[in-house]
Amino acid sequence: MLQICHQQMARDTLMMRRAVVVGFLLVFGLAVRGSSVYRYEVDRGSDLEKELGYKLSVQDEHGEKQSESLDKVIPIESATPKYAVKFQAPVADKLKDLFELDLTLNDANGILIQVPLAIRPRLTKENAVDVQFLIKKDWINQAVLDLRCAPWMRVHPETVYSIRLGDYLPGYAPTEAQRIAELRKRHPSIGLLAWHRAKNPPDYSNNLSALTVAQKVFPEINFIGLSRAGLEMLLGPPDAKPLSPQNSVTYTFGNGEQAVICRFHFDSKGNVESIEKLPSGSR
CATH class of the missing domain: 3.30.1450 (Beta-lactamase Inhibitory Protein; Chain:B, domain 1)
Known part of the structure; x- marks a missing residue:
């Protein structure tokens, strides 16, 4: 009888431990999935652009200096003609938690494709991001650079700053x-x-x-x-x-x-x- 009671208590204790673990995982999982994403559209010349402190240029591919190294250029498969895009940003202030830089192509129905251009390890000591790539000219007005920022703990909200490449075309002057x-x-x-x-x-x-x-x-x-x-x-x-x-x-x-x-x-x-x-x- 005593042995049966001990076995029952052991089973109850094991079930309680499992329930606690499962409950913790459920709460943690919900927190991760439920974390918010705050999105900001960055207009060229806006206060937000100045606060982010990035440098972005879009030039004709053949206008680039031939002497420049293309080691950092990420080729994106496309037919000519193409634009050469350069992006530099300090990992500080609003971008101190920058962990990924994505290139997104959109159309009227939403996202066509999203490709990571740079992934910054969480514990890196690099204090700047420097990316160069080529893109088909027909795509430039559909292209958006997404700067993804979030603290180390994924339960914290993610902040995304979206920059439209078409705004940085040479001679861009809308009515x-x-x-x-x-x-x-x-x-x-x-x-x-x-x-x-x-x-x-x-x-x-x-x-x-x-x-x-x-x-x-x-x-x-x-x-x-x-x-x-x-x-x-x-x-x-x-x-x-x-x-x-x-x-x-x-x-x-x-x-x-x-x-x-x-x-x-x-x-x-x-x-x-x-x-x-x-x-x-x-x-």
Whole structure:
């Protein structure tokens, strides 16, 4: 009888240990699969581009200096003509947890192909990424460089900075209408800002959702060169009070210490020349 009791206790203990292990694996697995991915579109000339600190050039393959070494060039199978792409970035600040650089080709239906160009070991002491590759010219406007960043522990969220190679073509100069259409396509949430400000009387976006959108998209978007009318097409009417200095307009999103307040200054042609970030509460 005593032996039977001992056997039963041993079986119960083993089952409890298995349950604990299985429970731990389930929780850990869910945490890994459920970890978020934060994606940012990096517009050329934006504040986010400056913060990332990368250098990117897209040139005609035959325009490259013949004396340059091609040891680092990653050939991508394609017919001529091709572009030579060079990308350099410091592994610091926002990119301190950079672990992979991917090339993605998209079409209207989504991703066609995604290829890793560089994989940085987690414990490497390298402080920079330097990648060169050739790409078919017909693909350049579909190509995106994805900078994937995440801390060592995979349960932490991953951050992806997406850079469109077509923006870096020599002589790339879209019209304002094309820029606005592309910005709306890349940052669809910006429509929420214009919707709030178009209300009568104006709603200066005390709504938390509008504040959240402004905090995210303002660093990603390059407003330089847009006309006053183009700016209002994207963001809606500017603040009425207090009046902005001559030849400038102010936009306020949110309220209190978390408010996003930007003053846009125009040049003599009426285009955005500079953007001044004002402290919260300065309205």
